[in-house]
Amino acid sequence: MDSGQLEASLKELDSVAALKPSTPGLQYLRGMVFYQQGKMVEAADAFARAVALNPNGVESIKMEGVSLYRQGKPALAIPLLERANALAPNTQIDPDYILALCYMDTHRYDDARRAFSVQYGFAADSAPAYLLAGRLSLRRDYLPIAEDSARKAIGLDANLPLAHLLLGEVMLAAGRYDEAVAAFGQEIDLNPLAGAAYERLGDAYIHRGDFSQASVALNKALLLEPSTTGPYILQGKVLLKQKNPEMARVYLERATKMDPMNYMAHSLLGQAYRALGRADDAARETEKAVQLQATDVPNSDHEKYR
Numbered sequence: 631m632d633s634g635q636l637e638a639s640l641k642e643l644d645s646v647a648a649l650k651p652s653t654p655g656l657q658y659l660r661g662m663v664f665y666q667q668g669k670m671v672e673a674a675d676a677f678a679r680a681v682a683l684n685p686n687g688v689e690s691i692k693m694e695g696v697s698l699y700r701q702g703k704p705a706l707a708i709p710l711l712e713r714a715n716a717l718a719p720n721t722q723i724d725p726d727y728i729l730a731l732c733y734m735d736t737h738r739y740d741d742a743r744r745a746f747s748v749q750y751g752f753a754a755d756s757a758p759a760y761l762l763a764g765r766l767s768l769r770r771d772y773l774p775i776a777e778d779s780a781r782k783a784i785g786l787d788a789n790l791p792l793a794h795l796l797l798g799e800v801m802l803a804a805g806r807y808d809e810a811v812a813a814f815g816q817e818i819d820l821n822p823l824a825g826a827a828y829e830r831l832g833d834a835y836i837h838r839g840d841f842s843q844a845s846v847a848l849n850k851a852l853l854l855e856p857s858t859t860g861p862y863i864l865q866g867k868v869l870l871k872q873k874n875p876e877m878a879r880v881y882l883e884r885a886t887k888m889d890p891m892n893y894m895a896h897s898l899l900g901q902a903y904r905a906l907g908r909a910d911d912a913a914r915e916t917e918k919a920v921q922l923q924a925t926d927v928p929n930s931d932h933e934k935y936r
Contacts, residue, residue: 636663652683658690665697673697688718696728704732734767739775742766757786757793764796768803776800789820795827802834810834825854829861832868841868859889866898875905886915893922 631639640663646653647660661676677694680687695710711729730745743763744754752759764779780797783790798813814831817824828851835844845868851861862885869878882899889895900915 631659631663631666636667639663654684655680657683658687658693661690661693661697665693670697670701674701686717688714691717699728699732704735708732708736730766731770734770734772734775739763739767743779757783757790760786761790761793761796764800768796768800771803773800773804777804791821791824792817794820795824795830798827798830798834802830802837805837807834807837811838823854825851825858825861828854829858829864832861832864836864836868836871841871844868845872857888859885859892859895862888863892863895863898866895866902870898870901870905875902878902879906891922893919896922 640660643656643660643663646656650656657676657680661673661680664670664673664676674694674697677690677697680690681694684690691710692714695707695714698704698707698710708729711732715726715729726745726749730742730749733739733742733745743759746762746766747754747756747759750758750762752762760779760783764776764783767773767776767779777797777800780793780800783793784797787793794813794817798810798817801807801810801813811831811834814827814834817827818831821827828847832844832848832851835841835847845865848861848865848868851858852865855861862881866878866882866885869875869881879899879902882895882902885892885895886899896915897919900912900919903909903912903915
């Protein structure tokens with residue numbers, strides 16, 4: 631198993647199971663093989679067998695819970711992960727994060743916040759705990775919960791770094807662009823060197839159709855975060871809106887070199903080439919964008935720039 635020969639490992643383990651099915655550790659190892667193969671149903675079954683043989687086997691309990699979570703069964707995973715935490719809260723594979731996600735997926739948001747806060751050592755009802763819970767809620771597109779968490783964080787500490795940024799991102803995702811602009815502005819007032827805030831502000835201005843203001847904000851983001859592709863993509867988008875495909879090409883070519891798997895960068899670059907009369911280049915970039923989008927390749931941290 632350690633050398634990656636999973637089928638051979640499973641064959642050996644099954645041979646042992648046929649002779650001595652109660653061998654200590656046998657079912658746990660079978661579960662780990664199935665887990666590494668992505669066979670979550672078989673993995674959960676093997677871990678459950680291991681738990682039946684050793685009711686206090688923390689790793690088996692934990693991995694059964696994780697396997698159930700990965701099957702999309704958070705309600706079944708919760709008691710196992712809670713039990714693992716109670717038996718040994720500081721073991722190697724910390725279940726707090728997955729347990730928190732299970733709580734979120736079963737709408738137990740306060741429990742989720744408490745579980746997240748344990749990982750980071752925050753007080754469960756503190757401003758940082760609400761900020762963390764809001765950030766992770768936004769990542770899972772739970773916008774009302776993310777907004778509520780962000781506002782509670784700000785209510786507890788109006789000067790908390792990144793809290794207004796989070797609120798702005800929630801407003802941006804919800805299509806409430808004026809509120810997003812206001813929130814990003816508040817973050818910048820607190821932290822004038824927050825490159826991400828200028829980037830998101832530029833995005834909000836684009837959605838409002840304020841392309842000149844968007845360009846100003848994105849230039850500031852580029853100066854502060856020159857290795858981040860987002861501002862280049864957004865600036866290219868602004869320049870296309872302003873009918874300046876040549877300058878858009880410069881920014882978008884840079885973005886595709888920095889992040890070749892970002893389909894939006896390729897799509898916009900194809901538009902720039904088309905506007906410049908470079909039909910072959912436009913077709914190539916458009917085809918690349920379609921291929922990347924069809925295969926659902928992750929777009930780094932810029933999935934939002936579709």
